[in-house]
Every structure is written in C-alpha cells, then in structure tokens.
Amino acid sequence: MQCNVGGIDRLLRVIVGVALIAMVFVGPKTPWGWIGLIPLITAIVGFCPAYALIGFGTCKQEGK
Template identity: 55%
Template sequence: MKLNVGGIDRVLRILAGLALLAWALMGGPVWAWIGVVPLATGLVGFCPAYPLLGINTCPMNKAEK
C-alpha cells in the first residue's frame, strides 16, 4: 500500500473529517458520521478510491512514475 494522498489533500481531509464528526457528536444528522472516512484516509495517507480513478496527490510517489 503506497501513499497516494499528499500534504494539502491530507490536511483538508483531516479537517473535513473532524468537522463532520464534531457535527455528528453535537446532534447533527446520522450521515455526518461519514467523517470517519476522510479522517482515516487523511491520517493514513492512502485513499482506496484514488488508484481506481488514477489519482495521486502524494509528491513522493509521483516521481516514481
């Protein structure tokens, strides 16, 4: 599993995930728990959808291509 989520992408995913989870915890809609997904992919640095879509925002792996 190679990293495929780069710097700004990771920060935005983490922030969006935290915001959605905070909203869910404060009584928001049930679907706000989906914030777990961007938070996890931001923390881990790998998004399983990116290889399927041919996307890679990680600068370290772009040099390998």
C-alpha cells in the same frame, strides 16, 4: 499500499472529517456525520482507494 494522498490533501481531509464528525454532537446532531471517519482515516493512512481506482494521486513520489 503506496501513498497517494499529499500534505495539503491530508490537511483538508482532516478538517472535513472532524467537521462532519462534529455534526454528530453539535448542530443538526445527525448520524450521517459519522461518514467523516472516511476522510479522517484516509488522511491518517495516506492512501485513498478512490484515487487508486482512477489512477490519481497528490503525494509526491520520490525517485521520479
């Protein structure tokens, strides 16, 4: 897997992921908040399968 998620993109994914997961415990307390694991995991790993499908990436590629 090649990195396709850049620094700012990772930060935004972590913020959105944590906010969605927080909805499970506070606020509307809906189980749909667990969908926040997806942006959180993609931020940690640095790879987004959706980006790979469309050929997009925000990670700076070294050597180009």
